[in-house]
Every structure is written in C-alpha cells, then in structure tokens.
Amino acid sequence: MNWKRLAAAITVIAAVAAASWSYLVITYESDLGTMNIVQVDLTDSVSDSRIDNQLVSLDFASGAEDLSWSSLEINLMVADGVYGCSFGSQSNSETDDGKVLPKLGADGQTFTTVVDATDTESYTYFDVAQQLESNQSEFWMKFSSTDIYLNGDVAWAFVEGADFSEVHSVPEVMSNQTQDRLEWYEYDMAVHRVNPNDGVYVLVKDEVSFKVKFLTYYNADDESRYPTMQIASIGNSSFPALENTDIVVPSPCGIITNDLDSDFWNANETIRLFENGVNLCDGICVIELQIKYETINVEIELQKFEIGQ
Template sequence: MSSWLKRLLAGVLVVLLIGGSAWYFLVSNYSAELTTENEILSEDHPDNVSNQTSDNLLQLSFSYGEDNLDWSKLAMSVSDGVNTYDCTKSGLTSSIIHDGVIQTKLNSDGNSFTIEANSDSDDFVFLSFSDMQQTNDSNYSISFSKTDIILGEMVSGYVSDEEFQNVNTVPTGEPTESSDSRLEWYDYDISVHRVIPKEITYIVNESNIFYKIQFLSYYNSNDESRYISFIISTIGDDESPALSNEDLTKESHCIISSTNDTVWKYDEVISLSENSFDICSMSCSLEVHVRYLNQVVKGISELEVE
C-alpha cells in the first residue's frame, strides 16, 4: 500500500474517532440536561433512633447545584438492603406491585404520578386515568406504541406552553387534541439521534376531570428506547380517582418534612422520618434513592443511621 493511501486512511480514522468521541460525549451527557445537576448529600439526623415508630432518620441537602426541584417531579425512597420504603410529603404511596408494561409511581408531593410505558410493541398499550393502570378496556384514556401517543375516544385536550407546575387553570375555547390524531409531543434531534419531548404541558378532560401531563423521556434508566415516561396530576380542586381508591394507595412508611410545599429549594435541608412504622430501631445502614423527572439524582446516598 502506498504511503499517501496510508496517510489518507489514517486521517479518515482520526476523523472518525474524533467524531465518534464527540457524539458519545453528547449522548452520554444528554440525560443530565433533561433533569438536574444537583447532587444529594445524606446525613444522619441529630436525633437518635429507637424502637418507636416516628423517629427522625435522615437529613438531605444538596452538596452541589442551584436547581429548585419540584415535589411533583420527585420520587424518593430509603432502603435497608432488604426492604424499600417510599417517602412522600402526604404520607401516601402506591400500593400496587407492577410487573407489566406500565409502571406507575406516586411522586413525593403525594398528588402526582410518574408513569413509564413500555411502547416497544406494534400493538398499542392502553392506560386508564381512573386508576393510572394498564387496561384492556375499550374506554381507555390514552394509548402508546413506539413514538405514537393517542388519546381515548372520550378524552379531549389542549396544549399549553406553561411548565407543568404552573398549570393550575383550564383553557377556554374548543379543545385542540382528540383521538382523531396522534399527539405532537416530541422533536427528533438528529445531532444526538434522540427523541426529545417538547417543553409543553397537555391539559386533558375525561369525564369532566381535568388532568395535566408532561412527557419526560423516550428512554428508561438504562437508556433503552421506547419507554415513554410522563408525569400526570389533576388540575384545581379535582382529585384523581386513583388517590381516593384504597386498593391503589396506602400509607407510606417514610414521610418527608420540608418548609416548602411546591419545591425542594437548593439551599434547604429536609428530613426523612418514620411514619407510624419502625424502619430503624437501632444503628442501621440506609440507602437513599432520589429520582427527578424519572432520572437518578447523583450524590452521597448511603450512610449509617444511629
């Protein structure tokens, strides 16, 4: 092989390596842009634990970052290595154990849900808003297949440019969204080959109960595609039927104490306490799990509680 051809091939290889490295950097760092750069600091609470059922366990703060995190987009739990205990502000959590293609989690605010739907099949997967569970009923609320999302026949809606937490009223005028067409919920970013949810909030009406929905991601925590995740809650004074259904919710064993009802402020120290359940009766090791916008929040999460 001539020297000029060798030099040409070497140059092409260098360009490919540089381009591949740049693309990998963009993709591997994309999740951080969609969630938060805050990092968790977990510390033992100054109070000692006992065999009571209302002990203060942990204090959590941020060692890095200046984002205020909305409670409606947070999910939190503690684990002792055997059992995992959900932590919420309301003292309620989901009681359903999921092993299907739709996973539903009550968020830390105790009012909103994070739902992840495995939409890999050519067949549509159906969800009911009444219980936030998968359904085979023809009167479904919303359906998913790959990137396609379609509202049920009895559901109509609107699109708002407001952020999820700021949507508190129902628009006037004729609905713009129905079962007649797919939701235009995402853009495709060719530079990183990613499906990117638009920064919009859907407001939908089913049986005169209004819900707000924000789509979060097309990828699960392992970065596998066709896992559509979103947050959903009711608007105004409407209460989600799922929250009042005793078969769907139960008391959480861990409760969050915060001075702010809407956000976990970047400079705030919150505490996690037992909620009528003895999680730690003597010195024990606990691991804290925090997710924001369905992505893991980094930081120090394991510690000894005394």
C-alpha cells in the first residue's frame, strides 16, 4: 500500500468536506421573512400643515403571500425622525437599551422581543407581562445562552406546529413542570445553527395569559445568544406592557385598510399610511420607508421618495 497516496487522498477528502461545510454555513438563509415586494403609490399623497394627511399607499406585487400584522413592523424615516406606523401604538424609541428590547408590531398588540442571553455565568430575567427585565423572584422566564427556564409559578403548554395567529385561548391541559429547561430548539449540525421548534408556547401566571413564539436565536447582526420571540396576550387577558407609556406611545403614523381581515395584510390588499394627529410632512418632504417581517427587511420597489412637490 502506498501510504503517501492514501494520506494525500484523505487530506483531499477532508479539505473538500471542510469547504462544503463552510459553504453551507456561509450561504445559510433563514426561513424567516417573505419574498413579497411592496409597491409604492404616491397618487393621493398630501404634504401640508394638516395632521391627518395620507402620505403613501402600499400594496404587493403579483405572487405575494398574506402577511400577519403581528409580525410586521412599518417605519417612516422623515428628516431625523423615525415614526412607527400601526393600528394603535408604537414602541417608545427612548427604551432601546438594556437586556430586554421589545418592539411593538404594526397590529399594536404584539411585541417582538429580543433578550440578551450572552452571559453564560448568570441569567437575564424577563417579565413577560411587563416586557421588562426583571429579577430573580418576579420573573416569568430566565435566559442564559440556549438555556431558558420558567419560574415555578408559571403554568405552560406547547402547541406543536401551530402558527402564532392560530392560538387564541389557553389549552385545557397545562404543565406545572418548571424544573427542567425548555426544550425550545433543535441544533442543525450541518450549518451549526440553533433553530426554534415549530409551534407556540402558552404561559399563564397571576391570572394573565400569553402566547410566545420563538423566531430565532440570533439578532439583526446574526450574533448568537439573542433569543427573539413574538408575544401577545390571549383570551380576555390584559397586557400591562401596552399601558406602560415608558414602553409604548401613540403611533404618529396610522394604517387604514378597507379589508375586514384584521389579522393579515392580504396579498391583494392595499393599505394607506396617514398622519395620526402629528404633522410629519409639510411642503416638500423626503420619506424613507422601512418594512420588516419576522425581523427581516422586506423588499420595497421605491424605498425613498418625495412628496409635496
């Protein structure tokens, strides 16, 4: 046997395998987001001193899918300001720091919340109802790297395979087992990625109930140890965070739609963005539009435009 040739062959095979693995990791694409393309119509746009003008009309190019309002984030950048568009409230931009970062979706009811779990020696404690960082005694969930635990007084269930929009009530059977960590993800060895399990958690504590869907383990810069969740109240439960003016404020940009489906921006639906009691544009006004779906930027045919000419 020619040992040199064998060693060379093994080296080549190992190099090819390493190159293939590197290619898979580098070219990995998340399942989050949408292929929809947003079209911009400025026909009825108005820019003057009033505080209720229509600024832009939006719809989708052909071949689109329906998008859940709870997963959408729509912002207008005008001058040096960033203004959220929703059916009610937007996140207070002054709270964009700390280890818990909640962002209110366009439905005005659902938060997309990122938790900093980068500390492997201690936990980040999270109050689901308040959407705030908590402490060791009053938390709902605690995070460290991939480890997530529930507090002992939280009842929970996992609705496997359910979409976030499909869960409206507390399941009849709930678990009180909180000693073990949540088995909320699978590890993909092919690309070395943490992928959340498909389904929705239901959490109940102090007579309030919430649905929680893990979207990703990565932040906007694709850094790991940043679990990101969609969170909304269910049933007749209150959501204290929505009443906290340190977290949410009235949205200066409203959404108008004639569609009766309040859960989805449908593929064939046109929406209008208008000033909601705030004068955003007066005279010539340059607007930059940003839309995210499941934390991923949506393609817009005309992202930056001018009205009031």
